[in-house]
Amino acid sequence: MRRALVLLLVLVVLVGGGSYGLWAWTVARMQAGFDAWSADAAAQGWMIRTGAPRHGGWPLGADLDFTGLSLSAGPDMLPGGASYTAQRAVLHLSPLAPEVLELRLLGVQRVQGFGSAALLFTAQTLTLTLPLRGKLVIAVAGKGLRFDAPAEGTTIGLLSGTIRPGAAPEVDLSAEAIALPPPPAPQPALGRRIASATIRAALEGTLPPPSPDPLARLVAWQRDGGLLRVQHLTFGWGPLGLTGTAALGLDAALQPQGTATLRVVGYDPALSALAAGGAITPQAAQAVRAVLALLARVPEEGGVPQVVLPLTLSAGVVRVGRIPIGKVPKVDWSAAP
Secondary structure, eight states: OHHHHHHHHHHHHHHHHHHHHHHHHHHHHHHHHHHHHHHHHHHTTEEEEEOOOEEEOTTTOEEEEESOEEEEEOTTTSTTOEEEEEEEEEEEEOTTOTTEEEEEEEEEEEEEETTOOOEEEEEEEEEEEEESSSSOOEEEEEEEEEEOTTSTTOEEEEEEEEEEOSSSOEEEEEEEEEEOOOTTSOOOTTOSEEEEEEEEEEEESOOOOOOSOHHHHHHHHHHTTOEEEEEEEEEEETTEEEEEEEEEEEOTTSOEEEEEEEEEEOHHHHHHHHHHTTSSOHHHHHHHHHHHHHHOBOOTTOOSOBEEEEEEEETTEEEETTEEEEEOOOOOGGGOO
């Protein structure tokens, strides 16, 4: 009996020591891989900063736990520059899924891009999943996002999708259960709740390497047929539903131009809500309703009437068909910070 217990103890020690050795080897490989990725990103123009990592996760996995993570790109790489920071980031590798690496983003997070104001938010969970082999497709999964100023009080219940980096990056993202700021913030006529919003888009045309002259990069991209192609767009807010596609690029003066097609359903109750909420006058709502009623068609497969709106943006003017409906301010790329 005693001999059996001794053998069992030796076996436990050997197995435990072996698993610990495998964990230590895995963490070291993760650290080396992260360092190599950081160096490669830096060579492409990105700046990566982290706090000193803590090693953990044993025996259920291998973790690199960073007290802070910062990624940024200057205006020589993106117009106006861009940055992202997270208060804490954890790289996790599970023995049950050794082909997949998880990046868990925790605490207060901050994103800023193209010269815009910084946006701060927290999340119950926000995870990026990366395959360690094959084509890089980053899966995004988030829950309970809550934004601070300048969108204080805005929340997103669920965030999901994929990002495909590369020479022609693609994004496919979906947000559900979106809540806009409560009172005393102004309340929108269509309500505080946006059911869902999705976008699938790809950047076409070869973007040249980072350069001290960002305008030269934009010119080269424009001449190469650069486009932001929105392959699918949906938006559901109260009674209003939108779906559409778009193609946006730059003209010879580096000003935005493009086309879009929007399909609109629920326009009648939406106009009534906008008029009741004071967003537009009842007379304006009636006039728009009359025009849209002339354009409305019932789909061949049946259902509610929908309006198809062909939009164009050219020379700073937005048109529906040939009718101008608004102007877009001229973009001064040289003024971007």
